[in-house]
Every structure is written in structure tokens, then in C-alpha cells.
Amino acid sequence: MRQDIRREFAFFHKNNNSVLYHIKTSNFYRVFDSILVEKFKKYFHETAVDEDVFNKLYQLEKSQEENCDVDQKAIQKSNKFVLNRLALVLTSDCNLRCTYCYANFGMYGYREKNIMSEKSLERTIDYFTKKFKKINAIQFFGGEPTLCENQIKYVVEKFAILKEQKNIDYTPSYGLVTNGVRISEQLMEIFKKYNFVITLSVDGPRQIHDSVRRDLAKRGSFDIIKNNYEKMKKIGIEKIAIESTYTNEHVKQGVSLVDVVNFCADHFGDNTPHVVPVAIDEENELSLAKSLQQFETYLVELVNYTFKTLLEGRKVKSTAIVAGLIQKIILKQHSKVICPAGGSTLSVSNDMTIQPCFMYTSEDSTAFGNLDSSGDELLEKAYTFNEKINNKRHVAKCQECFMRSICTSCLGDFQKDDDCLKNTNQVTCSAIRIIGESILLNISEIKADEHKWKRLHCAINGVN
Ligand SMILES: C[S@@+](CC[C@H](N)C(=O)[O-])C[C@H]1O[C@@H](n2cnc3c(N)ncnc32)[C@H](O)[C@@H]1O
Ligand code: SF4
Ligand code: SF4
Numbered sequence: 001m002r003q004d005i006r007r008e009f010a011f012f013h014k015n016n017n018s019v020l021y022h023i024k025t026s027n028f029y030r031v032f033d034s035i036l037v038e039k040f041k042k043y044f045h046e047t048a049v050d051e052d053v054f055n056k057l058y059q060l061e062k063s064q065e066e067n068c069d070v071d072q073k074a075i076q077k078s079n080k081f082v083l084n085r086l087a088l089v090l091t092s093d094c095n096l097r098c099t100y101c102y103a104n105f106g107m108y109g110y111r112e113k114n115i116m117s118e119k120s121l122e123r124t125i126d127y128f129t130k131k132f133k134k135i136n137a138i139q140f141f142g143g144e145p146t147l148c149e150n151q152i153k154y155v156v157e158k159f160a161i162l163k164e165q166k167n168i169d170y171t172p173s174y175g176l177v178t179n180g181v182r183i184s185e186q187l188m189e190i191f192k193k194y195n196f197v198i199t200l201s202v203d204g205p206r207q208i209h210d211s212v213r214r215d216l217a218k219r220g221s222f223d224i225i226k227n228n229y230e231k232m233k234k235i236g237i238e239k240i241a242i243e244s245t246y247t248n249e250h251v252k253q254g255v256s257l258v259d260v261v262n263f264c265a266d267h268f269g270d271n272t273p274h275v276v277p278v279a280i281d282e283e284n285e286l287s288l289a290k291s292l293q294q295f296e297t298y299l300v301e302l303v304n305y306t307f308k309t310l311l312e313g314r315k316v317k318s319t320a321i322v323a324g325l326i327q328k329i330i331l332k333q334h335s336k337v338i339c340p341a342g343g344s345t346l347s348v349s350n351d352m353t354i355q356p357c358f359m360y361t362s363e364d365s366t367a368f369g370n371l372d373s374s375g376d377e378l379l380e381k382a383y384t385f386n387e388k389i390n391n392k393r394h395v396a397k398c399q400e401c402f403m404r405s406i407c408t409s410c411l412g413d414f415q416k417d418d419d420c421l422k423n424t425n426q427v428t429c430s431a432i433r434i435i436g437e438s439i440l441l442n443i444s445e446i447k448a449d450e451h452k453w454k455r456l457h458c459a460i461n462g463v464n
Pocket of ligand 2: 094095096101102104105106142143144179
């Protein structure tokens with residue numbers, strides 16, 4: 001118990017601002033008493049033994065009302081289950097050769113290039129619409145999905161026919177993640193007609209983007225993408241989000257995370273882009289492990305900047321990860337799972353196996369089944385995956401981490417090792433911890449001012 005109690009809390013101190021955080025509930029306490037602050041510093045950072053501190057924490061721990069997420073719902077029958085997202089990995093082909101691509105330019109582990117045929121898509125749609133009550137969203141993925149214009153057309157039209165013939169009573173929403181290089185006018189019309197959410201991969205200013213997102217002849221792709229973005233806007237496609245992969249190249253060129261956020265807002269109208277630290281071998285020149293200290297400085301700067309825009313009542317400028325973590329900490333939204341999409345998102349590619357995520361494309365060991373599996377069998381596998389694998393409780397490193405109640409991460413940063421997951425990307429977790437610490441220190445400072453505290457709550461609930 002004596003050792004355990006320390007694991008239930010985290011303590012941060014910066015510039016006369018001290019905050020004690022109870023991990024299980026996300027309750028936090030400002031600590032004013034300077035003697036206690038010194039004692040906490042020693043207790044948490046130097047692991048000193050202190051009876052007084054222990055008793056205080058113990059009392060606090062006993063008084064906490066647990067606020068963890070509800071236990072997993074009882075397994076439903078698949079015909080009553082609403083599938084949140086079905087990813088279709090249309091092709092293993094790609095017209096770019098981004099230097100960090102985790103998808104192996106779309107090939108994942110496949111030996112030969114492939115493309116999902118209309119027949120495969122027909123079978124997939126038939127299977128999922130019959131086995132499940134509803135599919136909320138279809139996401140086209142790759143490789144590069146825009147190379148499969150006919151397949152995209154086929155899918156949206158197939159759903160329209162199924163609805164017209166009253167085989168289904170809904171139309172899913174559509175999204176696609178694209179490098180934005182080849183988007184024909186016909187494809188743009190489809191995006192517009194079917195109200196697609198487009199996620200464009202743009203890594204920031206041209207000099208950065210072009211150094212990593214290049215074609216086979218090593219030419220950069222920025223100008224083409226920007227041009228296609230303008231065209232899409234012009235014909236009235238509203239929902240265009242940005243995904244930026246942040247690498248050591250940004251740090252080398254002095255482009256901070258705040259710079260990327262402002263760039264996306266100014267040039268692509270996205271105030272909260274999804275800026276993701278590159279997942280790559282630490283030895284690779286693009287790895288942020290090479291510039292961890294500077295990266296951490298940029299993270300703190302970004303969190304401070306986010307709170308500044310929040311309190312100024314301006315449009316919040318941040319990254320999706322930081323904005324999400326602020327919301328989760330303040331609203332105490334907890335998650336046992338690593339990836340919140342696990343279990344309610346499924347992915348199918350050319351091999352017709354059903355995977356928990358497109359990240360696992362072509363991996364036999366992770367598949368939940370195939371189009372011959374029963375829907376209930378599939379759901380059973382998905383629930384087991386969430387309980388036994390996609391679960392921080394089973395990751396040793398998470399047990400020591402103060403963000404374990406709050407964080408959500410990408411399964412791509414974890415590797416399946418026998419029957420559990422092992423974290424392979426320490427940069428992401430260390431970034432989450434830095435962001436968490438910085439958020440808590442900001443909140444604690446803001447809480448000292450009733451007016452600011454109210455404004456923060458209004459802003460957060462407004463974001464909600
Ligand atoms: C694999 S691509 C597939 C879709 C499309 N070809 C594209 O680039 O948008 C999806 C996203 O993953 C990102 N990505 C690729 N490799 C990555 C890595 N090693 N770490 C983090 N994100 C990565 C890309 O930048 C892109 O935004
Ligand atoms: S465009 Fe997408 S799939 Fe192609 S190499 Fe770049 S990140 Fe990989
Ligand atoms: S930040 Fe990483 S180590 Fe910490 S709880 Fe989340 S996934 Fe686990």
C-alpha cells in the first residue's frame with residue numbers, strides 16, 4: 001500500500017504553481033502550502049519516505065469517487081450493432097514515396113500490388129449491411145485511395161441503390177484520407193455530391209512538405225495539393241481536414257508545432273489539424289527521438305498557446321491531440337482502451353480479412369475473421385480484443401504512467417507480442433505525458449482566477 005499510494009497520484013511544480021493529480025479520477029488539487037510543496041517534491045521526485053505525505057495522500061485516495069469508464073457493454077447481437085466505421089483499404093498502390101511511410105507506400109506486408117475489385121467490394125458491402133444494423137461511416141484508405149476512383153464511385157452508388165430499394169434505411173457518411181495529388185474533377189464531384197469528409201495529408205510549409213512527401217522522381221507535392229485544395233473549396237467541398245506528420249525535419253528547420261498549427265489555419269482553413277509525431281525507428285533521421293528536448297519545448301509552447309487562444313475567446317488553435325486531451329482532463333473522460341476506435345471500427349482490404357484497424361492490413365495474426373464469419377463471431381472477437389489486447393491494463397509501461405486513465409493513442413504505435421501489446425514508439429507516449437503535465441499546470445494556474453476558470457469551462461463546453 002505504501003508504495004502503491006504514490007502510483008495513484010502525480011505531482012507537478014513550476015514557477016510557484018503546484019498541482020497534485022489523482023490519476024484514477026482526474027481530480028486535481030492546487031497545493032499552496034510551501035512546506036507541503038517541498039514535501040511533495042521530495043516524495044514524488046526523490047521518492048523520499050514521509051509519513052505525513054503518505055497519510056494525506058491516503059486520506060485523499062479514500063475520499064475519491066471513482067470515475068472510470070463503464071464496463072464494457074454486454075455483447076450485443078451483430079444485427080443490433082451499429083458499426084461506427086468501416087475502413088476500405090482500396091489499394092496497395094501509391095503515387096508518392098513519402099520517406100517515413102509506415103504503410104510501406106501502401107504495400108503493408110503484401111508481396112504483390114493489389115486493388116479491391118468491384119466484386120470484392122460488392123461482397124464486403126453485402127456482408128456488412130446484412131450482418132450489422134447500420135454502418136455509420138465508410139472510410140476509404142490505402143495506399144492512395146484516389147487512384148481508385150471507379151471503386152469509390154461503385155461504393156457510394158451501391159449504398160444509394162441499397163437505400164432506394166429499401167434494403168437499408170440509412171446512408172453512411174463518407175471520408176477518405178488522401179495525399180491530394182491526383183483528384184480528378186469527377187472525383188471532386190463525387191466528394192461534393194456525397195458530402196465527403198476529406199483528410200488531406202499536408203506536413204506544413206512547402207519546404208518541409210516537399211522534403212518528405214515526394215513522388216517517385218523525388219519531386220515535392222505541395223503545389224499540386226494546394227491547387228487541388230483550392231479547386232475543391234471552389235466547387236463547394238466544405239469538410240477538408242488536415243493531417244500533418246511531424247518529424248525531426250520540422251525541428252531541424254525550426255518549424256515548431258505552433259507554426260504548423262498556424263500554417264494549417266492560414267492556408268487550409270483547419271484550426272485544429274491532426275498533427276501526429278512520426279512513428280519511425282529511433283535511428284531514422286526523421287525520428288523525433290533525435291531532437292527530443294526541442295520537441296518537448298515545442299509541445300509545452302503548443303499547450304500554452306492553446307490555452308491562450310481558448311481564454312482570449314478566439315477560435316481555438318491547437319492540434320486535435322492537445323485539444324482532445326484538454327477536454328478529456330477537464331471533463332474527466334476516461335478510457336481503458338488504447339485506441340478508442342477498436343471494436344467499433346473494422347477494416348477490410350484486398351485479402352478480404354476483417355481487421356480491427358487498417359494499420360494491421362495484411363497481418364494474419366490480428367484478423368477477427370473474414371466474410372464467411374458470422375457477425376456475432378466477429379463482435380465476440382472485437383470485444384475480446386478490446387478487453388485483452390487494446391487495453392492499457394495489460395501494457396506494463398502504462399501501469400507506471402500518470403496518463404493511464406486519460407490517454408488514447410494509436411494502435412500503430414504498439415506491436416502485438418503474443419497476446420498483449422508492447423509499445424514501440426516511446427516518443428508518442430512521452431509527448432502525451434509532457435502535454436498532460438503542461439495541461440495540468442495551465443489548468444491549475446487558471447483555476448486561481450474565477451473569471452478565467454469560467455471562461456475556460458464555457459470554451460470547453462462550447463467545443464463539445
Ligand atoms: C498511410 S497514409 C494513407 C493515405 C494517403 N496515402 C495519405 O498519405 O494521406 C495515411 C496517413 O498516415 C501518415 N503516415 C504515414 N507514415 C507515417 C508514420 N511513419 N508516422 C505517422 N504518420 C504516418 C501519412 O502522412 C498520412 O497522413
Ligand atoms: S502518400 Fe500515403 S501511402 Fe503513399 S507513401 Fe505517402 S503516406 Fe504512404
Ligand atoms: S501515454 Fe503511453 S505509456 Fe502512458 S498510459 Fe498512455 S499508452 Fe500507456
